[in-house]
Amino acid sequence: MDIEFLTRLTDHAAIAISNAQLYGEVQRANVAKSDFVSFVAHELKNPMTSIKGYTELLAGGAVGQVNEMQANFLQTIKSNVERMSTLVSDLNDNSKIEAGRLRLEYKATNAADLVDEIIRTFTRQLEDKKQTLELVIPEKLSLMWADRTRVGQVLTNLVSNAHKYTPEGGMVQVGVAESQNQWDAEGAPRVIHLWVKDSGIGMTLEDQQKIFQKFFRSDDPKAREVPGTGLGLNITRSLVEMQGGKIWFESEYRHGTTFHFTIPVAEE
Ligand SMILES: Nc1ncnc2c1ncn2[C@@H]1O[C@H](COP(=O)(O)OP(=O)(O)OP(=O)(O)O)[C@@H](O)[C@H]1O
Ligand SMILES: [Mg+2]
Structure with a gap:
């Protein structure tokens, strides 16, 4: 077998091994990221639910009549909290997908x-x-x-x-x-x-x-x-x-x- 061929073969093998190591590292990093994002998402969910709930109570007049301007402001709060909540769950889904950890129930x-x-x-x-x-x-x-x-x-x-x-x-x-x-x-x-x-x-x-x-x-x-x-x-x-x-x-x-x-x- 010629030497050049062997050298190329070992080069390829070395590249394959380092790619696999790199892949392993990237995978581990993705899993760590996904765990972190899940934790943050979970921690953010409670306060957001609370903001949304109280906003709805206020808007519904539960603690007194609200005027038009107040109702507008409350609507703005509500739609912004909803946006935040979508963003948080989208980030969570995205990191789960990248870590190959999203489970589907068929x-x-x-x-x-x-x-x-x-x-x-x-x-x-x-x-x-x-x-x-x-x-x-x-x-x-x-x-x-x-x-x-x-x-x-x-x-x-x-x-x-x-x-x-x-x-x-x-x-x-x-x-x-x-x-x-x-x-x-x-x-x-x-x-x-x-x-x-x-x-x-x-x-x-x-x-x-x-x-x-x-x-x-x-x-x-x-x-x-x-x-x-x-x-x-x-x-x-x-x-x-x-x-x-x-x-x-x-x-x-x-x-x-x-x-x-x-x-x-x-x-x-
Ligand atoms: N039905 C559509 N008509 C025109 N442009 C669209 C349409 N759907 C998507 N796009 C374009 O593709 C981009 C990406 O869409 P994508 O749904 O991923 O993000 P987004 O709507 O900007 O934000 P979000 O993460 O809230 O969905 C949009 O910003 C928009 O420029
Ligand atoms: Mg969109």
Whole structure:
């Protein structure tokens, strides 16, 4: 065997070993980070629940009539606490995903019921922005094999984006369909296909390359009108892929965006 070949071989082996060590270190660091973030998230949850609870009591007039300006201020406190609470749980989910420690609980789940449940939580927000909601739900649908809460989280993130990045008076459509898996040859043969479509601000081709990156937010002034952290889609993609699905989108700048994802159908 020639010496050069042997040297190259040992070089490769050395690189492989140091990569593995590095990987081990990164994994250990991710686990430590995840433990720390979980601890902080847990500690922040109690005070946030308390702030939210007392704000709601005050706003509801539990300790005396509130005037319009006071009601406005209380609403601002409430929506900011809600933002904090979403941020904390998004950071927690993200570090769990990176450490490979997010556990999913699979069950045969009805997608139509889930869509219905999630949409309900948005009725008020959609009304406030005078956005029309269209639902496309077939009568008969196989159950999907999924973690119900996590698919709900995916839908919540996508509907929240559709609502945020669509101007007043726009349209949001949420749809479900069962179909052959035409999007992934290696995936489940049959899938539940869900989509969230909006008539909103759309994205430039440049932004479209980046939206799944952690903490990415567009510089588009229209997108910047609403608050956000840039974690939603990053987590959403991981959650879909962990459940054996795919996520993709089409977007046309200043016309609208449609996000699609699939979840495998549960075996009979
Ligand atoms: N439906 C949409 N229409 C137009 N732009 C969108 C849409 N959905 C996402 N985007 C763009 O992609 C970026 C990333 O979205 P993502 O949901 O990850 O973060 P975010 O909404 O800014 O914050 P959050 O972490 O609160 O979800 C957004 O900031 C926005 O620029
Ligand atoms: Mg978002």
